[in-house]
Amino acid sequence: MAKKKTVAEKFANDQVKGAQQDLVEQLFDDHYKHRGRIYQVNFFRGISFGFGSVLGATVLVAILLWLLSFFNEMPFIGDVVKSTQQSIEQRSR
Numbered sequence: 001m002a003k004k005k006t007v008a009e010k011f012a013n014d015q016v017k018g019a020q021q022d023l024v025e026q027l028f029d030d031h032y033k034h035r036g037r038i039y040q041v042n043f044f045r046g047i048s049f050g051f052g053s054v055l056g057a058t059v060l061v062a063i064l065l066w067l068l069s070f071f072n073e074m075p076f077i078g079d080v081v082k083s084t085q086q087s088i089e090q091r092s093r
Contacts, residue, residue, distance in 0.1 A: 065081075065084070065085065065088070068081045068084075069081060069085070
């Protein structure tokens with residue numbers, strides 16, 4: 001059976017929830033006073049995210065191809081790696 005909460009526990013729980021809600025409202029109101037500043041911050045955040053994603057993907061693919069180059073002599077994997085490397089070289093020209 002579920003334990004019933006006492007009045008004091010309910011009151012304390014309500015106070016905590018109220019304090020958390022008040023804190024969230026203060027943070028929300030503080031950040032949304034100047035709409036132009038928000039657009040500026042979000043623009044640079046988007047640019048940074050895009051640049052980081054492209055840079056990270058480039059490094060990840062380079063490391064993956066470098067690791068796969070060690071398997072050039074294996075029967076099936078070597079053919080796939082060689083064709084992938086040739087495809088990348090043709091597209092970079």
